[in-house]
Amino acid sequence: MPDPKFGVIYSRLHPVVPIPEFATTIEDSGYDSLWVTEGLVNEMPALDIILALGAFVQHTQRITVGTCVVIAPLRNPAILAKETATLDFLSGGRVVLGVGVGGSSNSRSDAFDVCGVDPRQRGAITDEMLEIMTKLWTARPVSHQGRFHSFENIEMGPAPVQKPHPPLWAGGEAEGVLRRAARWCQGFVPSNPGVEEYLRLWGRIEGYADRYGTDASKITRAVHLYFAMGESREEARETVRATLAKRYGYEPYLPDLRAILIGTPDDCAQTIEDHMKIGVTHFVLNCARPLPEVKGDYERFAETVLPRFK
Amino acid sequence: MANIKFGPLYSRIHELVGIKEFADTTVQMDFDAIWVPDTLITREHALDWTPVVGAFAEHTKDIMLGTCVVVVPLRYPAILAKQVATIDYMSGGRFVLGVGAGPRANRNLEATGVDPRERGARTDEALEILKGLWSDKPLTHNGRFYQFEDMFMEPKPVQRPGPPIWVGGHSEGALKRTARFGDGFMPTSLTAATYARAVVKIERYAEEFGRDPRSITRALHLSFRMGNSEEEASAQASEDMTNRMGRRVKIRPQDSAVGTVDDCLRSIERFLSCGIEHLIVNPICKRPEFMGQMELFATQIMPQFR
Numbered sequence: 001m002p003d004p005k006f007g008v009i010y011s012r013l014h015p016v017v018p019i020p021e022f023a024t025t026i027e028d029s030g031y032d033s034l035w036v037t038e039g040l041v042n043e044m045p046a047l048d049i050i051l052a053l054g055a056f057v058q059h060t061q062r063i064t065v066g067t068c069v070v071i072a073p074l075r076n077p078a079i080l081a082k083e084t085a086t087l088d089f090l091s092g093g094r095v096v097l098g099v100g101v102g103g104s105s106n107s108r109s110d111a112f113d114v115c116g117v118d119p120r121q122r123g124a125i126t127d128e129m130l131e132i133m134t135k136l137w138t139a140r141p142v143s144h145q146g147r148f149h150s151f152e153n154i155e156m157g158p159a160p161v162q163k164p165h166p167p168l169w170a171g172g173e174a175e176g177v178l179r180r181a182a183r184w185c186q187g188f189v190p191s192n193p194g195v196e197e198y199l200r201l202w203g204r205i206e207g208y209a210d211r212y213g214t215d216a217s218k219i220t221r222a223v224h225l226y227f228a229m230g231e232s233r234e235e236a237r238e239t240v241r242a243t244l245a246k247r248y249g250y251e252p253y254l255p256d257l258r259a260i261l262i263g264t265p266d267d268c269a270q271t272i273e274d275h276m277k278i279g280v281t282h283f284v285l286n287c288a289r290p291l292p293e294v295k296g297d298y299e300r301f302a303e304t305v306l307p308r309f310k
Numbered sequence: 311m312a313n314i315k316f317g318p319l320y321s322r323i324h325e326l327v328g329i330k331e332f333a334d335t336t337v338q339m340d341f342d343a344i345w346v347p348d349t350l351i352t353r354e355h356a357l358d359w360t361p362v363v364g365a366f367a368e369h370t371k372d373i374m375l376g377t378c379v380v381v382v383p384l385r386y387p388a389i390l391a392k393q394v395a396t397i398d399y400m401s402g403g404r405f406v407l408g409v410g411a412g413p414r415a416n417r418n419l420e421a422t423g424v425d426p427r428e429r430g431a432r433t434d435e436a437l438e439i440l441k442g443l444w445s446d447k448p449l450t451h452n453g454r455f456y457q458f459e460d461m462f463m464e465p466k467p468v469q470r471p472g473p474p475i476w477v478g479g480h481s482e483g484a485l486k487r488t489a490r491f492g493d494g495f496m497p498t499s500l501t502a503a504t505y506a507r508a509v510v511k512i513e514r515y516a517e518e519f520g521r522d523p524r525s526i527t528r529a530l531h532l533s534f535r536m537g538n539s540e541e542e543a544s545a546q547a548s549e550d551m552t553n554r555m556g557r558r559v560k561i562r563p564q565d566s567a568v569g570t571v572d573d574c575l576r577s578i579e580r581f582l583s584c585g586i587e588h589l590i591v592n593p594i595c596k597r598p599e600f601m602g603q604m605e606l607f608a609t610q611i612m613p614q615f616r
Contacts, residue, residue, distance in 0.1 A: 014399070014465070020368070040392060041443075045464035048389075048396040054361030055400060058329075058368040074386060078421040079358075082350055086358035089324065090365060113458045114388040154421045157355025158324075 004276055004309050007033030008298045009068060009224075009286040010052065012044045012247075016291045019052065023059035025295060029302035030310065034060065035068035035098070035284055040111040044247060050083045057091040066096030068189060068224060068284055069171035071108070073101060073125040074115045077132040077149060078156065085137060085160045093161035098189055100171040101126050123176040124148075130168060130184035137165035169222065173201060182208030187220035189284060194259035195274050198223065202279070222282035223275055225261040226254075228289050229268065229300050236262035240288040247288075261285060265304035272309065314582060314615040316607075317343025319378060319531070319592040320366070322356045322554075323600050329362065333369040335601065339608035343374035345408070345531075345590045348381050351417040353556050360393055367401035376406035378496060378531055378590050379478035383411055383432035384422040387439035387456065388463070395444060395467045403468030407440075408496055409433065410478035411487075430483045431455075437475060437491040444472035476529060480508045489515030494527035496590065501564045502580040505530065509584060529588035530581055533566040535595060536606045540569030547594040561594055571610045578611065 008031055010022055026034050036053055039046030049067050056065045065087075070080070080097075088095045101122045102108045112119040128146045135142045137160050141153040160166050169187030170177050181188045182205045190201055202221065209216035226244070230236030237254055240262060244252040254260060258271050261283070272283060285301065287294040318341060320332055327335075336344055346363050349356035359377055366375050375397070382390065398405045411433040412418055414426050424432065435453045442449035444467050448460040467473050476494030477487050488495045489512050497508065509528065516523040537543030540563050547561035547568055561568060567577040578589070593603035 019400070040388060041461045041463050047399065047465070048360075048393045050360050051364040051393055051396040051400065054364030055368050057361065058365050074389060076384065076386070076422045078350060079384065082358040083360055086361050089357060090329070090361055110458075110461060111388075114456075114461045115386040116456045116458075149423050151420045151423070154351055154417065155353075156351060156421075158357065159355075 002281065004272065004280070005032035005282040006306060006309075007031055007035055007064065007066075007282065007284045009035045009037055009284060010056070011037040011286065012039065012046050013291055013294060014047055015045070017295050019055045020059045022295065023056050026298065027060050027063050029299055030306050031063060031298075031302065033064035033066060033096070033282070033284070035066050037068060037286075038071050040071075040074065041114050042110040050087070053087055053095070054090070057087060057094070060091075060094075064094050064096055065091060066169070067098045068169075069098040069100035071102040071111060072099040072129050073117055073122040074111060075129070077129040078136065078154070080129070081133040081136040082156060084133070084166055085156070085158055088160040088162055088166045089158055093166075095162070095166045096169055096187065097166055098169040098171050098187070099126065099130070099185075101174070101176065123174075126176075127180060130180060134165060134168075134184060167220070169220070171224070173197075175204070178204045179208045181205050181219060182214055182216060183212045185219065187222055187282070189222040189224050189282075191224045192226055192259045193223070194256045195278050197259075198275070198280065199278055220282055221280045222284060223280050224284045224286060225259075225271075226288045227261040227285040227297070227301070228287060229265070229297050229304075230263055233257045233263035233267050236267075243288040243290065268301065268305045269308050272305070314586075315342040315374075315588045316612050316615075317341050317345050317374065317376070317588075317590055318604055319345045319347060319590055320362065321347050321349070321592065322352075322354050323597055324357050326597055327601060329365045330369045333366055335604075337370060337373060339605060340612065341373065341608065343376060343406075343588075343590075344370070345376050345378040347378055350381070350384065351421050354554055363397055363405070364400060367397060367404070370401075370404075373404065374406055375401055375404050376476070376590075377408045379408035379410040379476075381412040381416075381418055382409045382436045383424050383429040384418055385436070387436035388443065388461070390436065391440045391443040391463060394440065394473055395463065395465060398467035398469055398473045399465050403473075405467075405469070405473045406476055406494070407473050408476045408478055409437065411483065428455075430487075434487060434490070437487070440475075441472055441491070474527070476527065478531070480504065482511075485511045486515050488512050488526060489521060489523070490519045492526055494529050494588070496529040496531055496588075498531040499533065499565045502584055504565075505581065505584045505586070527588060528584065528586045529590065530586050531590040531592065532578075532581070533561055533592050533594045534574060534603070534607060535561065535566070535568045535593065536571070536574060536603060536610070537569060540573045543568040543573075550596055551594050566594070567611075574607075574611055575614055578615070582615070
């Protein structure tokens with residue numbers, strides 16, 4: 001089994017850690033990837049996801065950089081394809097585009113309202129987007145007749161550096177996400193499902209892959225985990241709970257102490273091993289503690305847990 | 311005519327000159343700004359403006375950064391507002407948002423599914439939304455294309471009340487848009503006489519919108535080609551542009567700066583007599599000659615206007 005990969009999320013950290021400093025710290029600490037999240041309106045201040053990635057590309061040399069996740073239905077497929085291809089060019093082929101459909105929290109529904117997009121159509125819009133982006137990256141010229149977009153003989157360049165195109169990762173756990181993962185994506189990144197639920201989700205993806213004639217074994221199995229180190233799992237869960245409640249404005253549902261990455265270095269290593277046993281190879285850590293403490297926690301993990309898996 | 315500002319356009323040379331190298335060279339040549347075009351669908355492949363401006367922000371400290379120009383109707387206004395606020399934040403308040411509605415026959419509109427007849431109205435409404443989302447109060451908007459209540463976006467741009475908006479083009483719609491929303495006017499490829507007439511119209515429209523026309527910076531996106539004579543440079547630039555666009559394009563001496571140093575100086579002086587303070591300069595040449603043309607301009611033309 002190859003070494004698992006570890007990445008961290010830079011979410012809303014810009015007031016406390018500038019991008020260049022964070023990029024250097026994470027790359028030098030031995031992480032494999034760095035991710036940015038989206039936040040449009042009526043929530044904690046967040047930078048634009050494409051621009052933040054653009055800056056990270058300039059301040060890293062080795063690691064993968066990606067979105068985890070971009071809210072796909074709020075982007076135009078041609079523009080997102082072009083932005084991603086440009087990031088891939090500027091990074092020398094280090095970009096992963098994690099796509100989500102947008103959750104159901106208040107701020108997310110505001111993001112749909114401000115863009116004038118009907119949230120009930122978000123799955124259908126995303127399906128068509130993944131098809132259009134894949135075509136624009138791999139074929140030319142491209143014609144498309146769809147429900148939301150139609151055009152003829154469009155040729156877009158530059159072609160991405162990665163062939164056939166930068167990996168698309170499907171974020172989320174909804175049935176549509178699983179179907180989309182099997183049909184269009186090269187990676188799957190659910191949030192904190194726990195190993196039993198992960199296995200169930202993966203079984204569904206394999207079923208869809210059979211239906212679409214795609215190869216599920218080629219899909220990277222990743223997981224997004226809320227993360228906090230602490231004296232015990234219970235203590236760290238309280239840190240995560242309080243942080244998320246403040247961040248999102250409602251109580252998070254965190255029943256399973258092993259579905260998120262919390263506790264001592266031994267606790268964290270155990271949770272990672274549990275996930276590795278079911279085939280997860282890429283861990284995306286989303287530190288859930290007050291912003292000024294986030295960078296330090298990522299460094300602590302790099303010192304005390306990462307070396308056990310490298 | 312002292313203290314005119316100059317900035318080159320970083321366009322379609324990414325395979326020859328990387329962003330950091332271009333940024334360093336531009337600063338070293340003493341330019342005041344770097345401009346990036348919006349080139350979604352082009353015959354000759356070009357990078358997207360967003361990560362490119364972001365990268366320039368990371369590799370420069372003092373100079374202005376701008377778009378020349380973003381085709382506004384292709385984009386969700388809220389996403390554009392967030393992107394511009396982010397660039398302004400990351401650059402420490404050095405960004406100028408050059409905007410346009412795009413030409414009517416426009417593959418970009420087709421690729422993004424925008425009705426060409428709506429492009430002007432969509433641009434105006436988007437600019438309204440941008441300014442509203444950058445303000446300190448939650449925005450409620452009731453427009454033709456977008457309706458929403460109490461939207462608040464953070465981080466805010468560093469520049470208050472927002473980064474300057476410079477309007478490209480010189481159609482009647484562009485002139486009205488300049489008068490209504492513009493902190494600057496930045497048309498492309500026109501004669502000095504046309505520029506002067508456009509300014510008169512902007513002044514009249516500004517009065518109608520209750521704005522002071524003196525608050526609108528006059529800029530120009532100027533094609534140039536330095537060479538042995540006006541005729542030769544014009545012919546070479548026309549040929550190179552024709553090859554690039556895949557259709558016949560003429561670079562005329564009267565709406566560009568082509569020829570010897572003296573020819574170019576005279577052309578630029580003609581434009582500056584319209585009150586232009588800022589030139590976005592674009593060498594029209596084969597790609598390998600781009601940096602050489604920029605250097606000629608920086609050493610032989612620019613110092614005359616400083």
